[in-house]
Amino acid sequence: MATPTMEKTAAKTDVSPYITVTFRVRRFNPELSDEAQWQDFQIEIDPKERVLDGLHKIKWDVDGSLTFRRSCAHGICGSDAMRINGKNRLACKTLIKDINPEKPITVEPIKGMTVLKDLVVDMEPFFQAYRDVMPFLITSGNEPTRERLQSAEDRERFDDTTKCILCAACTSSCPVFWNDGQYFGPAAIVNAHRFIFDSRDEAAEQRLEILNDKDGVWRCRTTFNCTDACPRGIEVTKAIAEVKRALITRRY
């Protein structure tokens, strides 16, 4: 093995990558108390690790009762949206070094949804709004034997909104949704957009009528919270604006 390798290995062991970080977590367990409260945990962690790694450290080494959802741990499954330092993010896509670990890192459940335990919220109303916009391809007539043709340009038209992982970071960052849970919310509109602008789909009118409802797109106040919150980089506010425009022009 080359000498430089050995030198660098030696150098590396001199400095510990670990720092002490305080996680300030919003705890709630109705089996124990009706009140939610903040609890601080101090852990040693490499700041290049994820907030999710920090939560796991707490759960696995300190307090097994800390409860949160997670699965893939790299921003694809959409399980671990939470409010971290006041902003909606995925815990698995947020590195500790990027959110100022000098101060306590606050972790709370996403807002506007019923908290069930610690960071776990009731996702059912969120998924119901999604189901209400008919999020599936609707066509008429006989199916072709081969694939339906679609130009690369037509495919590109709705590319952005196909990225949605239904994590609810957008919907639960929306002030309109906080005030009125009846609002469909950005995620449902994003998923309607994905079909309204798909050249193969034939039910855009129906979806637009659903979103023309008093709880539909017109509730959007264009605050861009949703766009800021989206861990997939979807231009959510733009997608909502395109749906609004389609409602006026009936062109899509």
Added chain:
Amino acid sequence: MKIHKYDTVIVGAGGAGMRAAIEATKRSRTAVLTKLYPTRSHTGAAQGGMAAALANVEEDNWEWHTFDTVKGGDYLVDQDAAEILAKEAIDAVLDLEKMGLPFNRTPDGTIDQRRFGGHSRNHGEAPVRRSCYAADRTGHMILQTLYQNCVKEGVEFFNEFYVLDQLITEVDGVKKSAGVVAYELATGEIHVFQAKAVIYASGGTGKFFKVTSNAHTLTGDGQAACYRRGLPLEDMEFFQFHPTGIWRMGILLTEGARGEGGILRNKDGERFMEKYAPVMKDLASRDVVSRSIYTEIREGRGCGPEGDHVYLDLTHLPPEQLDAKLPDITEFARTYLGIEPYTDPIPIQPTAHYAMGGIPTNVEGEVLSDNTTVVPGLYAAGEVACVSVHGANRLGTNSLLDINVFGKRAGIAAAEYAAKADYVELPEDPASFVEEQVERLRNSTGTERVAELRRELQETMDANVMVFRTEQTIKTAVEKIGELRERYRNVAIQDKGKRFNTDLLEAIELGNLLDLAEVMAVSALARKESRGGHYREDYPNRDDVNFMRHTMAYREVGDDGTETVRLDYKPVVQTRYQPMERKY
């Protein structure tokens, strides 16, 4: 305890489970029990594509695809099953397109295709463009499309229900499936689902490794439930290590990156795959590439201060191409490594990725209780199952294909069976096993911690049964797993509550991982040859005379309660292709 009755119960809501659900719901009263919300499943993490010989961009046919699958699996593939996989691939892709999947398109508007490891033109002549894809989020799009169609079909889901036991009743000397027992995460309540047909589609077991592309939730729950009830597990020694995981984290970077022209380089900048696979180079099959990477590392040509990784180099590709074809994985490099893939190579290492083995089934998805006997009413599809279409090494893009082809087949077969079958009587006190398991953990005053045992398991698996294995390392693993299984009896949890007790579920999942790790190591120890993903340094060659056969592992419980793994073997189905030396 609550009792539910359904015609068909599906365990798991990833690609295979939802593909099955779409078929089963049309034909029978169906419930899908899933420990995660449906769109959280790890199918969504698959990136590169789904193979099918559509021949949209160049000449191709399903026979070539069959050959590549058989060769890729190092001839341990059951060839009748591989033929079905390759033949039905075309309709499987077209079905998804009709369901709405937004594939990338050619200039003609047809589904675009790209190259992938091990897929070749005319039996190995050159790489062929066979992978149908949607950027580098094909799995995400499949998962979303299938869920969308489940919504359309009104599929009934029980979300966050953990299936912890398989119920089997012997009727006139025949073992039949009677249903499953599930634990409801939200309430801690135990539910018995009596069903005429049960389909396992609960995914893989990758979490017994430390560096893995698998989700935290991939803990082999379906395999473990069946194994505990005396059903065999097939070919568990064969595990795939994907060549390009993000260094230390294991997060998957698709083979599509190499399909788009990405190159693996060692610390000298050398394109080392030219030495190991002169024709297919960086697109050789995954087992070959992973071994080559570790050979480079062991021989001192690894990168970084510790020489423990190599580079995936995309810097010669135009940024527009990376943005259009590989947006997600380039973002992973930026997010997790702080690296800009336009200008810098990405540090990678092989990552534990896919279980080729699993619950043995025939091509209809029916589960086998030995080499030939079907368990009436029991089905499995996807990574949890072993058909075997992947043999000793799965080709990239064949797993998204597998879940669609065999998920559909299992869904139809199970619902048709349920239509004509009667309910099998539940065993007496059907929930007793789960109730005892849950109560024991909740009341345990033991001193062992789940996280510590899991850490030790993952470390021993990484150290001893990864890409390179020897008798010595596997024995070390077997011993260590035995020790951990002993200590597991003394495990305790902190959360004693009923509501969302993930502490409890992690303990149960660890028990499953320990059982399956033991099966894997014991199966690997007995296979004294090298084939596909199973590489024995002490037996570096394939041995068709003694080992051209599937491993079948059974759990045996002695009179004194001691558990052992008993191994048996099953012949490989060979139709057109005679085993040849495998070169890429």
